[in-house]
Amino acid sequence: MARFVLRRCGLVLPSLLGLLIITFLLIHAVPSDPAAAMAGDAATPEQIARIRAQYGLDQPMWRQFLVYIAKVVQLDFGESAFSHRPVALDIFQRLPATLELTFCSLVLSIGLGVPLGVVSALKHNAWPDYLLRIFSVMGIAVAAFWFAIMLQLLFAMNLAWLPLRGDLSSTMTRPPAITHFLVLDAVLAGRWDVFGDALRHLVLPSITLGLGGLATIVRFTRAGVLDTLQQDFVFYERAMGYRRMRLIWVFILRNSVTATVTQIGLLFGGLIAGAVVVESIFDWPGIGSYTVNAILTGDKQVMLAVTLLVGAIYAGVNILVDVVHGMLDPRLMDRA
Amino acid sequence: MIPALGVKGLKVSIRTDDGVARVLDDVGLTLERGRILGVVGESGCGKSTLIRAIMGILPKGASVEGGEIWFEGENLLAFSEKELNTSVRSSRIGFIPQDPLLSLNPVFKVGAQLLEVMRWHAAGTRRDHIARLVMLLKRLQVPDPENALERYLHQFSGGQRQRLLIAAALSCAPGLVIADEPTTALDVTTQHQILGLLRELVGEFGLSLMFVTHDFGVVAELCDDLCVIYAGQTVEQGTVESVLQAPSHPYTRALLACHPDRATSFVGIPGMVPSPLARPAGCLFAARCADVQVGCLAARPPQGIAPSGAEVRCVQFA
Amino acid sequence: MNPILRKLSRDLPAMLGLFIVVVVLLVALFGPWLAPYPGDASASHLLQRLKPPSEKFPFGTDNLGRDIFSRVILGARGALAISLTVVGVAMLVGVPLGLVAGYRGGWVSETIMRVTDVVLAIPQLVLALALAQLMKPSIESAMLALSLTYWPFFTRIVFAETRRLSSSMFVDALRGVGAGPFRIVFLHILPNALSPVIVRATIGLGFTILVAAVLGFLGMGASPPTPDWGLAIADSRLYLPRAWWYATFPGLAILITVMGFNLLGDGLRDLVDPRLRRSR
Numbered sequence: 001m002a003r004f005v006l007r008r009c010g011l012v013l014p015s016l017l018g019l020l021i022i023t024f025l026l027i028h029a030v031p032s033d034p035a036a037a038m039a040g041d042a043a044t045p046e047q048i049a050r051i052r053a054q055y056g057l058d059q060p061m062w063r064q065f066l067v068y069i070a071k072v073v074q075l076d077f078g079e080s081a082f083s084h085r086p087v088a089l090d091i092f093q094r095l096p097a098t099l100e101l102t103f104c105s106l107v108l109s110i111g112l113g114v115p116l117g118v119v120s121a122l123k124h125n126a127w128p129d130y131l132l133r134i135f136s137v138m139g140i141a142v143a144a145f146w147f148a149i150m151l152q153l154l155f156a157m158n159l160a161w162l163p164l165r166g167d168l169s170s171t172m173t174r175p176p177a178i179t180h181f182l183v184l185d186a187v188l189a190g191r192w193d194v195f196g197d198a199l200r201h202l203v204l205p206s207i208t209l210g211l212g213g214l215a216t217i218v219r220f221t222r223a224g225v226l227d228t229l230q231q232d233f234v235f236y237e238r239a240m241g242y243r244r245m246r247l248i249w250v251f252i253l254r255n256s257v258t259a260t261v262t263q264i265g266l267l268f269g270g271l272i273a274g275a276v277v278v279e280s281i282f283d284w285p286g287i288g289s290y291t292v293n294a295i296l297t298g299d300k301q302v303m304l305a306v307t308l309l310v311g312a313i314y315a316g317v318n319i320l321v322d323v324v325h326g327m328l329d330p331r332l333m334d335r336a
Numbered sequence: 337m338i339p340a341l342g343v344k345g346l347k348v349s350i351r352t353d354d355g356v357a358r359v360l361d362d363v364g365l366t367l368e369r370g371r372i373l374g375v376v377g378e379s380g381c382g383k384s385t386l387i388r389a390i391m392g393i394l395p396k397g398a399s400v401e402g403g404e405i406w407f408e409g410e411n412l413l414a415f416s417e418k419e420l421n422t423s424v425r426s427s428r429i430g431f432i433p434q435d436p437l438l439s440l441n442p443v444f445k446v447g448a449q450l451l452e453v454m455r456w457h458a459a460g461t462r463r464d465h466i467a468r469l470v471m472l473l474k475r476l477q478v479p480d481p482e483n484a485l486e487r488y489l490h491q492f493s494g495g496q497r498q499r500l501l502i503a504a505a506l507s508c509a510p511g512l513v514i515a516d517e518p519t520t521a522l523d524v525t526t527q528h529q530i531l532g533l534l535r536e537l538v539g540e541f542g543l544s545l546m547f548v549t550h551d552f553g554v555v556a557e558l559c560d561d562l563c564v565i566y567a568g569q570t571v572e573q574g575t576v577e578s579v580l581q582a583p584s585h586p587y588t589r590a591l592l593a594c595h596p597d598r599a600t601s602f603v604g605i606p607g608m609v610p611s612p613l614a615r616p617a618g619c620l621f622a623a624r625c626a627d628v629q630v631g632c633l634a635a636r637p638p639q640g641i642a643p644s645g646a647e648v649r650c651v652q653f654a
Numbered sequence: 655m656n657p658i659l660r661k662l663s664r665d666l667p668a669m670l671g672l673f674i675v676v677v678v679l680l681v682a683l684f685g686p687w688l689a690p691y692p693g694d695a696s697a698s699h700l701l702q703r704l705k706p707p708s709e710k711f712p713f714g715t716d717n718l719g720r721d722i723f724s725r726v727i728l729g730a731r732g733a734l735a736i737s738l739t740v741v742g743v744a745m746l747v748g749v750p751l752g753l754v755a756g757y758r759g760g761w762v763s764e765t766i767m768r769v770t771d772v773v774l775a776i777p778q779l780v781l782a783l784a785l786a787q788l789m790k791p792s793i794e795s796a797m798l799a800l801s802l803t804y805w806p807f808f809t810r811i812v813f814a815e816t817r818r819l820s821s822s823m824f825v826d827a828l829r830g831v832g833a834g835p836f837r838i839v840f841l842h843i844l845p846n847a848l849s850p851v852i853v854r855a856t857i858g859l860g861f862t863i864l865v866a867a868v869l870g871f872l873g874m875g876a877s878p879p880t881p882d883w884g885l886a887i888a889d890s891r892l893y894l895p896r897a898w899w900y901a902t903f904p905g906l907a908i909l910i911t912v913m914g915f916n917l918l919g920d921g922l923r924d925l926v927d928p929r930l931r932r933s934r
Contacts, residue, residue: 015775019775050822140916143871145871150901154899230432232439236433238425241422277872295783298788
């Protein structure tokens with residue numbers, strides 16, 4: 001088991017290094033002067049030169065790269081050109097909000113998607129199946145930003161059931177930031193009003209972010225179950241007199257979720273990309289809106305750090321997916 | 337004496353995109369208690385549909401259109417799915433599948449799967465169940481039976497897997513066992529060993545065995561009785577001795593002539609099995625039959641008794 | 655009729671997809687003639703701003719009094735132009751790379767596939783946004799950015815197919831009779847690898863429309879007054895909840911178009927991959 005995980009991690013390292021090179025080259029190959037950008041419009045050439053020296057921007061490219069790697073390893077991503085705070089600190093403070101949101105949408109899409117996919121497969125070519133298939137086709141094709149606005153329009157503006165944006169009502173005072181996860185901090189501080197308010201703020205963004213994943217999971221679970229139902233072992237297990245419910249929810253599902261788990265891994269990339277859009281629409285104080293701001297303002301240090309972070313998270317999730325595969329299917333573990 | 341299994345005039349059809357396929361079209365067979373019946377036919381003749389009909393697990397779109405299935409004096413077709421599941425499958429009818437690798441679930445331990453079946457269908461406690469499984473595995477010569485239960489299917493060899501599944505079929509002490517070509521995928525030596533074991537087990541456990549195969553060699557080695565199926569119809573049924581010595585139906589004769597042990601030249605049966613979507617009006621074998629007569633094309637031939645004593649569906653014996 | 659086409663014609667969702675795709679293509683081609691107010695691509699009529707849907711303006715009017723129905727129709731051309739260019743360029747880059755990596759093996763293949771993995775590991779939208787920003791926001795840089803992030807999908811597919819095919823008997827036979835690598839790859843392997851590429855391209859067209867709309871929405875794509883679906887939705891946010899129609903209809907246009915490409919792509923995939931066909 002440990003060897004299996006280590007091997008997977010080893011396979012990811014070259015990809016991460018490649019990611020470093022590509023992002024670095026991308027940002028340095030583009031002809032625009034970061035020192036000038038940092039110094040502002042009114043800066044004198046002397047000021048720009050000072051900044052250039054200060055950040056090592058006058059060094060040759062390969063040296064800048066080595067310095068950059070050394071810093072990245074120490075989690076030093078430099079300073080944001082606009083907030084003038086260390087990028088790592090910004091990320092550290094904003095990441096929990098994004099994780100909270102991502103977690104909720106994952107729970108939503110898996111918790112709802114797997115059972116719905118099974119139902120769709122069992123009711124193959126009957127009306128629940130048709131409805132769910134239409135739903136999943138639309139869920140994949142819908143533009144998240146538009147869906148978010150439609151949700152806001154209906155539930156926040158017209159019906160006023162749920163808050164429009166942000167992670168907490170402005171009338172609430174924030175609990176002390178212990179974990180930086182707002183929901184957890186509220187619980188730790190015993191602030192149940194904040195807890196409830198924060199949950200209400202999570203609803204619309206989570207639905208928006210989770211919709212695409214939900215649709216994908218319904219689709220792949222359905223296909224997986226249909227495929228499994230046709231396999232010989234299902235006939236055998238029925239011939240042996242397994243109970244139907246147990247057969248479906250344990251045996252068939254466990255065989256069909258392999259494809260679903262792969263999809264969840266792939267979804268994660270989509271979730272992070274989705275977070276960029278969803279957070280900027282709902283003013284969610286996480287990495288996504290941070291990224292959009294960085295991109296709109298051309299804040300290179302932040303863009304570099306976020307791209308790396310996202311790549312690392314993505315790689316980590318894929319290792320996790322492989323491990324879950326190994327646990328679901330002992331044949332894979334023996335092969336490795 | 338009431339036979340272990342009696343099938344009469346069984347008709348099963350499947351609705352497909354291209355029309356209704358009459359997969360079983362008048363299948364009849366009798367398996368007397370304590371005997372081994374070989375059911376022989378080419379692939380696609382309806383053997384697996386027959387098994388599925390007996391177990392009550394027909395594929396989607398398939399339905400029994402007529403006929404009877406009697407199991408130890410009870411009409412199986414009158415059983416509900418729930419009754420079949422709680423009081424017939426495993427507990428009274430054991431099943432040995434063709435390919436163990438495709439049958440047991442690869443992601444669960446072997447023991448856990450078998451014990452779960454026994455929990456629902458066998459008397460006694462979990463400890464009794466483990467003891468019985470270990471006894472069966474020992475009897476089936478699976479090495480290290482105690483630890484075998486803790487392993488996964490892919491950790492066994494082909495022959496051992498088949499032994500595991502035979503143990504599984506016997507785990508809840510059924511009276512009837514249905515085997516679906518269980519030795520096809522094995523090499524000749526292993527096949528021989530397993531057939532020998534099956535033969536012994538039938539005597540030891542007082543079983544009746546229905547053995548489905550396409551191989552007359554296996555039938556000759558293992559079975560007491562023989563039932564030949566062609567295009568969803570029983571064409572000949574009798575004791576193995578009588579049928580193999582004096583095959584009466586032209587199809588049985590043609591099939592035996594193709595068997596490598598007997599074939600004098602490399603000749604198959606000319607023509608093709610009629611499609612289950614469009615069965616001809618007369619005898620289903622008429623188009624390929626060497627002895628075809630005018631009457632054969634008009635109407636389905638009735639059952640008759642051949643000089644060998646076998647029941648044969650051919651105008652020659654009507 | 656060709657049996658493959660007959661199968662496709664029996665697949666109702668795929669036919670619906672094909673219908674949508676054809677309609678969108680026609681609208682994109684003949685938009686200026688179909689739109690009731692083609693001049694609203696650039697004109698503004700401040701006297702009739704933010705009118706709700708009516709007989710005169712089926713989808714209502716926007717903040718500058720322009721007919722949203724006309725602008726939705728006129729927006730189809732831009733959306734399709736972006737996605738066709740992006741997928742086309744991505745194929746031109748990705749397919750040859752996949753062929754080379756799959757046929758050559760060795761360090762060439764290793765390098766190509768590693769780079770592919772790395773690019774795939776970055777969420778497309780983030781990379782596209784970063785690139786579009788670095789190249790100054792415009793439609794051209796949005797298209798380039800999306801192409802630069804989409805080619806690895808084709809490389810992956812073609813690589814796998816080429817690997818499979820180049821170890822197959824018929825390629826061995828071709829080598830045996832002295833066919834050169836160019837001939838084998840372009841005349842024999844490529845046509846065989848083409849069907850999964852077409853499936854991916856069809857779904858990619860829908861997906862790219864979606865991502866391009868996000869770029870437009872974030873101000874990284876089309877610039878006003880170009881009729882663009884994503885841009886329209888972004889503009890509409892200032893006038894919500896009053897002008898619900900302003901946001902609704904361009905979004906529906908995106909939804910239906912993307913759905914059309916996805917349904918058609920799924921149908922084609924089922925034709926190409928019989929293993930999946932069962933699962934429908």
